[in-house]
Amino acid sequence: MPSTDPPAALGDAPALAARRLADLSERVPRSGSADAARDALDVFAPATAERIGSVPACEASDVDAAVARAREAQAEWAETPASERATVIDRFGDLVVDRREELLDLLQAETGKSRRTAVEELFDVPTGCGYLANEAPGVLADERRSGVAPGVTTATVTYDPVGVVGVISPWNYPLTLSMADALPALAAGNAVVLKPDEKTPYGALALGELLEVAGLPDDLFQVVTGEGATVGPALVDAVDYVAFTGSTETGRVVAERAGRNLIDCSLELGGNNPLVVLDDADVDEAARGAVQACFSNAGQLCLSAERIYVEEPVYDAFLDAFVRETERLTLGTGYDYDAAVGSLIDAAQLDRVQSHVDDARERGATALTGGRARPDVAPYCYEPTVLVDVEPDATLACEETFGPVAAVTSVSDADAAVAAANDSPYGLNASVWTGGRDRGVEVAREIDCGTVNVNDAFLATWGAADAPMGGFGDSGLGRRHGPEGIRRYVESRTIGVSRVGPLGFPDRIPTDWFVRGAFAALSLGRRASRGVRRVKRRFRRR
Numbered sequence: 001m002p003s004t005d006p007p008a009a010l011g012d013a014p015a016l017a018a019r020r021l022a023d024l025s026e027r028v029p030r031s032g033s034a035d036a037a038r039d040a041l042d043v044f045a046p047a048t049a050e051r052i053g054s055v056p057a058c059e060a061s062d063v064d065a066a067v068a069r070a071r072e073a074q075a076e077w078a079e080t081p082a083s084e085r086a087t088v089i090d091r092f093g094d095l096v097v098d099r100r101e102e103l104l105d106l107l108q109a110e111t112g113k114s115r116r117t118a119v120e121e122l123f124d125v126p127t128g129c130g131y132l133a134n135e136a137p138g139v140l141a142d143e144r145r146s147g148v149a150p151g152v153t154t155a156t157v158t159y160d161p162v163g164v165v166g167v168i169s170p171w172n173y174p175l176t177l178s179m180a181d182a183l184p185a186l187a188a189g190n191a192v193v194l195k196p197d198e199k200t201p202y203g204a205l206a207l208g209e210l211l212e213v214a215g216l217p218d219d220l221f222q223v224v225t226g227e228g229a230t231v232g233p234a235l236v237d238a239v240d241y242v243a244f245t246g247s248t249e250t251g252r253v254v255a256e257r258a259g260r261n262l263i264d265c266s267l268e269l270g271g272n273n274p275l276v277v278l279d280d281a282d283v284d285e286a287a288r289g290a291v292q293a294c295f296s297n298a299g300q301l302c303l304s305a306e307r308i309y310v311e312e313p314v315y316d317a318f319l320d321a322f323v324r325e326t327e328r329l330t331l332g333t334g335y336d337y338d339a340a341v342g343s344l345i346d347a348a349q350l351d352r353v354q355s356h357v358d359d360a361r362e363r364g365a366t367a368l369t370g371g372r373a374r375p376d377v378a379p380y381c382y383e384p385t386v387l388v389d390v391e392p393d394a395t396l397a398c399e400e401t402f403g404p405v406a407a408v409t410s411v412s413d414a415d416a417a418v419a420a421a422n423d424s425p426y427g428l429n430a431s432v433w434t435g436g437r438d439r440g441v442e443v444a445r446e447i448d449c450g451t452v453n454v455n456d457a458f459l460a461t462w463g464a465a466d467a468p469m470g471g472f473g474d475s476g477l478g479r480r481h482g483p484e485g486i487r488r489y490v491e492s493r494t495i496g497v498s499r500v501g502p503l504g505f506p507d508r509i510p511t512d513w514f515v516r517g518a519f520a521a522l523s524l525g526r527r528a529s530r531g532v533r534r535v536k537r538r539f540r541r542r
């Protein structure tokens, strides 16, 4: 059974004081009409359920004022060379590393996650900064494309920032999921107004402060705190692009509103992610990977695996190893590295996890380990849980649980595993375990998810800052990371230049001659490019 740590109060956080939280809350911009004393939103530490501070409950007028200021600041930022913008982001990455102890304390205080998980999250921020510093200027540089015909015209594509980007982020990874969307927007020359989840506002405010120290001009990055239903729609109405991370349900509301405003959006939404163990896998390695896939951040990770499909010949061996590894996990919320798994975010999340497990059990499932809340560790702690015999129509099998619960099912072969993995409206992330890497890649190509990890839980794809990440189906629209994650924030402009004056029917040649000549040139051009294609294919085959 998992061991326990005593619950940690804010006072245990070595680099954090309540006064500091109050200072951060002062950073939220308010318009003149707002009554700061009346409109405060309390923030609680999940580790103790104690109130640790409050932040302003902004209203639509606050959002409008913040966006107006951001718009003004953005005009000059757009003119700043991309390499200088990248330097500011690089410097910010260094500051995050320097100030990591305080940021880790803050992150743990407002999420209740274990320090190990907090480190994994924080690590991601400077990694992303490094990628943007190296690559963003190149991704944003003008590009020459093929013109109408060689020597006749040129075509050049330029990339301009869209203006002000609204970022709406969730509570589960409040630092990395705010920055993964905000930093590429800033690198592309935009301003950002960020709305963090009401449960976790402090991390984003602290990072805003560091962006300022790194040299980001005033008002280019602002954090507006408050209720999602008030601040979210106001933000979508005021900005030029919205990057949303959260539930599929809210994502649909955001997409509808963005559509009405004719602005573009990216939506990083929920998942009910599969993990597949093939019969040639090293079951011990697969079991360790499954523990990471299912129980990181107490399962409150959009990329978490919740459904495990194992080929029949290795089912028993995998299940034994998986239960054994799960039982080695330690539960706790201390500000040290003792615990592997921390708290759930709040009572509602605990209820959700508990009700999904209860529903599965009522339909015949068995918990081989876990399956109960641990209020003795912290008010919202839940044991890492391994279930078998989960009915395919159980809530747990169909919906996202977003907690430390995994359902393990035996399947006849790899095709059945792929069919089961794809039997979901979601398509965010998957993991495949095999002794043959080529076989793993083959199976990965069949799985309908935006990211598929072979012999890894999720870091092989999430950690690849140069590669796009996002969801199929109900898991979202658009991609973050890589060039795709930068280019979503720009308007492309194609500039075509003619070297021969106006194109079209010339005055001095009879029209029927010209038409015949034009089609002859077209056929010649098509034959020539087919020839080039054939030669290229032959070279590629060698």
Ligand code: NAD
Binding pocket: 168, 169, 170, 171, 172, 173, 177, 195, 196, 197, 198, 227, 228, 229, 231, 232, 233, 245, 246, 247, 248, 249, 250, 251, 253, 254, 267, 268, 269, 270, 271, 301, 302, 400, 402, 428, 471, 475, 476
């Ligand atoms: P949520 O949709 O309730 O909240 C997310 C954000 O949206 C919060 O900041 C919230 O205040 C805001 N919001 C609420 N109502 C809004 C509205 N009407 N308009 C605009 N914004 C509004 O999400 P949640 O349930 O708190 O977060 C967990 C969910 O997020 C899970 O489903 C998880 O899978 C998903 N998630 C996805 C990713 C990803 O990258 N795909 C990452 C993390 C979390």
